[in-house]
Amino acid sequence: MASKITLSVEPRGKPIGKLPKELVISLSDSGAALHESIAQISGASVHRLRITKGSDRSVVPNSKDTSIEATGLRNSSVIHVKDLGPQIAWRTVFIIEYLGPLLIPALFLFPLRPLVYFNYDQPLPNPSNVQLLTCAMLTLHFLKREYETLFVHRFSSATMPIFNIFKNSGHYWFLAGFNVAYWVFRPDSWAASSEPNQALVWAGLALFVFSELANLNAHLVLRNLRRPGTTERGIPSGFGFSWVTCPNYFFEILAWLGIFLASQLNLSILIFTLVGGLQMWSWAWKKEKRYRKEFGDKYKKKRTVIFPFLF
Template sequence: MASTITLSVQPRGKPIRKLPKELQIASDASGHELYNALAQQSGCSIHRLRVTKGSDGSLVSNTKTTTVHDTGLRDQSVVYVKDLGPQLGWRTVYIVEYFGPLVIPALFLYVLRPYVYFNFDKPLPQPSDVQALICALLTLHFIKRELETIFVHRFSLATMPARNIVKNSAHYWILAGVNIAYWVFRPDAAAATDNLNPALLYSGLALFVFGELANLNTHLVLRNLRKPGSTERGIPSGFGFGLVTCPNYLFEIVAWLGIYLVTGLSWSVLLFTIVGGAQMASWAAKKERRYRKEFGDKYKRKKFVMLPGIF
């Protein structure tokens, strides 16, 4: 029979008004049950709490598969509890992030065109067919992102600090939304023509379609590695996974290179692709390290994490 232990509970950072000084819990209780008990007694949402061990500062995971005893906590062990502040669901954050670049291109190209480009000679020329096509590609890309967020993605963490939504959204709303829309839809932009170089146009469209479909396939593979309601994942395999750790990032870049070509090599699209690619490269490197640690010899190590032959 599992024993009941008493943990010494101390706040880290700002005080938590109803946080108990001690907590009695079964040694075979899960980490999730520990978080739930602290949430109930403190009156805080379970998602706002972060619990660490007093002995070494390591995180006590909010999981159903690891017991209190497994974490190394014993009778009279000290745990620190931090209030992370107001939280938002990751799904909500992604929906908000992608909404900006979903609607901004069409607004700039049609609704706001006379006001955004007020300093050009009047009357303003109508958007070219190429600009209308680019607007459609951007819209399709972010509609896909929204639908994947709602129906495909499963998140290992339920929430994130609410304050981060401004920072996270700025990347998409400004860099992918305003930045691209303003420069690509200008009356004097390279795309303001119906005679774009056919090599750029058709190769760009081919890369875009391939990248989007391959990216979607990768997301479906990753979704099926995790059971609903679980944070446990299997080893990914399938199209692209033999080349790099994160083929979803690879195919994301392929799709954006396609848009870059269709825009007539717009620097604004290239800037967004480079900045986004740098962030994805960091995530991919971390994921490769996590796979090696989590799966050990069962995992076939990758030489390249995102771009074959490059990184």
């Protein structure tokens, strides 16, 4: 078998300047080397390129761990190259999307309070203890998210389309930021009561602390499955992983239910939890299917992907 092959290169979608019609590459070269070669010749950023096989439209991974031979490409094979458009780093997107709900609660509760609730009798009463507690829980939750983004998470892809930042930020800034803050910190909300249900407060706080720590542990387990700079994956194990596919999502939802309880059952928090939970359920099923396909009999299939015995 020849060590070098010639690939036929075709654009997919809008034209890419200087894209070669053919490319000679070694079977032992990696998928990352193929991406780098096309990026260098065409002048496009390697992060904007998506390469698929013409035979079955499967993606040729931009990975140092996957050889050209392993992808199934052979001499005269056709590859399609698509320009994904302007990109932005995953880490940057996460930092920006969490920044809104990190800052908005404290802004609504303190400096912006007279402006946001201008239609109430002035001067406004001081925030209640439950409102202060809820604000602290929201702030700690998103501070933890920012910390994990900077120091814990390892991303399988370097970038995403830049326009995704508006969609992702919209979800967090408006649904978890403005929506939650406005309703929880209203002067007439249940959280504003001077005599809150103490059972809800303590149960919510306990559930929140436990879930945040368990969620962090799950993220550390996932982080340690992947060596820095690689896209390799392993089968996760440890606390929660024997129950469901994605215990990190399970504990994330439990943490929000803790905030919901401590806030005296504010419905805006429940709405955000339900919307986010449905999205996480979809992601978790995709991950379960990927585990089954990637690891085969080595992987113990899960019937529930987020909630034990339920979903």
